Amino acid sequence: MWNGETAEQNTHNPVILWWTESFPGTSETRHCSNGIRCDIFSNRNISDLYNVEANLFYASNIKFDDLPLPRRPKEVIWGLYHEESPRNVEEMMHEDVLSLFNYSSTFSRFSDVPFPLQYLNSFEDITNIKYFVPTVEKNKYLNEISPVMYLQSDCETSTERDIYVNEFMKYIKIDSYGICLNNKKLPIKFTEDYLNKLHDDEFLRFIARYKFVIAIENGICNDYVTEKFWRAIKVGTVPIYFGSPLIKDWFPNNKSAILLEDYPTPKIMSNYISKLMNDDKLYESYLEHKTKGLVTNTKLSDEIKNRPYQIDVLKTATEFECYVCEKLHQRRKGKLEQSNVNKNHYDCPKPLSALTLQVNPLNSWAYSFETAKQNAASIRKKIMTVD
Numbered sequence: 237m238w239n240g241e242t243a244e245q246n247t248h249n250p251v252i253l254w255w256t257e258s259f260p261g262t263s264e265t266r267h268c269s270n271g272i273r274c275d276i277f278s279n280r281n282i283s284d285l286y287n288v289e290a291n292l293f294y295a296s297n298i299k300f301d302d303l304p305l306p307r308r309p310k311e312v313i314w315g316l317y318h319e320e321s322p323r324n325v326e327e328m329m330h331e332d333v334l335s336l337f338n339y340s341s342t343f344s345r346f347s348d349v350p351f352p353l354q355y356l357n358s359f360e361d362i363t364n365i366k367y368f369v370p371t372v373e374k375n376k377y378l379n380e381i382s383p384v385m386y387l388q389s390d391c392e393t394s395t396e397r398d399i400y401v402n403e404f405m406k407y408i409k410i411d412s413y414g415i416c417l418n419n420k421k422l423p424i425k426f427t428e429d430y431l432n433k434l435h436d437d438e439f440l441r442f443i444a445r446y447k448f449v450i451a452i453e454n455g456i457c458n459d460y461v462t463e464k465f466w467r468a469i470k471v472g473t474v475p476i477y478f479g480s481p482l483i484k485d486w487f488p489n490n491k492s493a494i495l496l497e498d499y500p501t502p503k504i505m506s507n508y509i510s511k512l513m514n515d516d517k518l519y520e521s522y523l524e525h526k527t528k529g530l531v532t533n534t535k536l537s538d539e540i541k542n543r544p545y546q547i548d549v550l551k552t553a554t555e556f557e558c559y560v561c562e563k564l565h566q567r568r569k570g571k572l573e574q575s576n577v578n579k580n581h582y583d584c585p586k587p588l589s590a591l592t593l594q595v596n597p598l599n600s601w602a603y604s605f606e607t608a609k610q611n612a613a614s615i616r617k618k619i620m621t622v623d
Contacts, residue, residue, distance in 0.1 A: 249265065249273050249274050250274045250561060250564035250565065250568070251274070251282070251286045251288050252266075252274050252275070252277070252289065252290045252292060252557060252560060252561065253276075253278075253280065253282065253283060253288045253290070253292070253304075254276070254277070254291075254292045255280065255291045255292065255293055255303070256292075256293050256298055257278075257297055258297060259294045259296075259297065259317075260553040260554075262554075262557065263277050263278050263279065264276060266554070266557050266561060268557075268558035268561050269558070270562075272561060272562060272565045273561070274557070274558075274560075274564060274565075288312065289311075289313065289564050289567075290313035290315060290560050290563075291304050292314075292315040292316075292556070292557070292560065293314065293316055293337070294317050295317065295318035295320065295324070296320055296324055300615050307619050307620060309574075313338045313339065313560060313564065314339075315339045315341070316334070316337040316341070316577060316581075317340075317341045317553060318341075318342045318343075319354055321454050321455030321457070321462075321584075322394070322457060322582075322584040323393075323454060326607075326608035326611075327608050327612045327615060328584075329582070329584045329605065329608060329609075330609050330612035331612075332609075332612040332615070332616040333615055333616060334578060334579065334582055335577055336576075336577075336615075337577040338563075338574075338575050338577065339556075339559065339563065339575065339577065340577045340581040340582065341553070341555070341556035341559070343457070343459045343460050343461070344457075344458055344580065344581050344583055345458075345482075346580035346581055347581045347582075348556075349555050349556045349559050350543065350546070351545075351546035352461065352486065353486065353536075353543075354546055354547065354549070355461065355462050356466050356547055357470070359531075359537070359540045361466070361470045362469055362470070362488050362525050362531055363488075363525055363526065363529045363531060364470075365472070367437075367440045367441055367444040367470065367471040367472060368444060368472035369445055370527075371447075371516050371520055373445075374445060374447050375516075377446075381445060381446065382410055382411040383409060383446065383448055383509065383513055384404075384409065384411070384446065384447070384449070384450060384476070385410070385413070385443060385446040385450070386401050386413070386414075386416075386417065386449075386450045387414045387443075387449075388414045388415070388416040388417075389414040389415040389416060391415060391417075393452075393455075394454060394455055394456070394601035394602075395453060395455065395456060395478065395479075396589040396590055396591055397450075397452035397478070398417055399589070399590070399591050400478075400496075400502065400589075400590035401416075401450060401452075402417055404505065404506065405417070405419075406502070407503055407506030408506040408510070410450070411446075414430075423442070425438070426438075426439060434467070440467070440470070440471050441471075443467070443471050443473060444471035447473065447474065447513070447519065448473060448474050448475075448494075448509060449467075449468045449474070449475055449476070450476045451464035451465050451468055451477045451478075452478045452479065452496075452590050453478065453479030455479075455584060455587070456478075456480070456481070456587060457480065457583055457585075458480055459480055459482055459583075460480050461479060461480050461483060461486060464477075465477055465483070465493065469488065469492065472523055472526040474493065474494060474519070474522045474523065475494070476494050476496070476505070476509075477493040477494065477495055477496070478495070478497070478590045483495070485536075486536055487533055488524075488530070488531045488532070488536060489525060489532050489533060490532070490533075491521050492522060492525065494508070494509075496590060496593065497593055500593055586602055587599060587602055
């Protein structure tokens with residue numbers, strides 16, 4: 237798709253500037269498909285030397301009081317790259333801010349350069365049995381561990397996952413590691429800097445002994461699916477999941493996770509988990525990607541085939557650079573129609589509680605959603621009125 241070299245000093249190529257700092261740090265001539273190329277920079281000082289035709293923004297580092305104004309939407313393209321949950325930059329949940337940008341690269345399938353599978357390390361991880369513990373062995377481990385594992389150190393989330401798990405604990409045994417609702421200590425070998433050991437072989441094998449893992453996202457957005465889900469799939473435990481409303485589209489098979497919305501209270505969920513504990517065949521129906529090596533969901537396999545870049549963050553950024561580069565060449569030819577990012581590109585509604593599956597008006601995150609909406613309107617007004 238592309239290759240790069242040091243950006244040309246006297247360029248006739250369209251110039252793209254990453255306005256935000258640090259990521260991805262590109263400073264080279266980007267050669268894209270169809271023989272087109274653009275010069276990409278990450279140093280704002282080049283704006284004194286070249287005519288910048290597009291500014292790109294890494295949302296996590298954006299500062300709304302430090303933007304390349306005036307906006308000049310007919311002359312300069314703005315592109316948004318955003319892979320994080322809405323708590324990262326809450327104003328991005330609202331179209332007043334989103335629509336300031338012409339193109340996007342986000343986890344949403346409706347983005348211009350989407351990466352809904354960003355946390356899937358490889359397609360092979362789904363069926364690989366490197367970490368997988370067969371059911372008969374998991375049953376033996378129940379003499380020393382609980383059937384369900386919970387591991388979190390972010391204890392105040394918009395989805396109120398700790399509130400849900402605390403209630404769930406009343407009905408079923410759960411080993412809770414991490415800071416949140418801690419009732420069991422991690423082995424000493426994992427305690428030092430454990431957040432950076434979550435992908436180590438030994439830690440993955442530790443998780444794989446459990447029959448179930450609670451996987452509740454810290455934000456509810458279409459296609460925002462993190463390592464909480466994919467780690468469980470990788471090691472061969474069954475995720476008890478709450479997060480992306482579209483998660484079933486990325487199941488390896490029809491039954492690859494247990495969704496809170498299908499068993500909408502902790503008591504109802506615990507009754508179903510107990511049923512699975514007493515029926516190995518039913519339990520294993522959630523693990524056919526491991527026990528039979530099956531991936532029957534063609535939407536998942538097609539997504540990886542058609543967009544292989546998305547499991548590598550730098551390749552995704554490069555894909556986005558080339559997408560914007562192509563738009564700049566189209567505009568130079570007078571063939572580009574005006575485009576703006578909309579809510580579908582980053583679809584994160586007001587936060588829902590995992591416990592009630594509804595908005596909790598007393599949740600501070602629900603309040604800050606409204607505050608961010610007002611901020612977004614003010615930001616847009618300020619940006620679009622600067623001469």
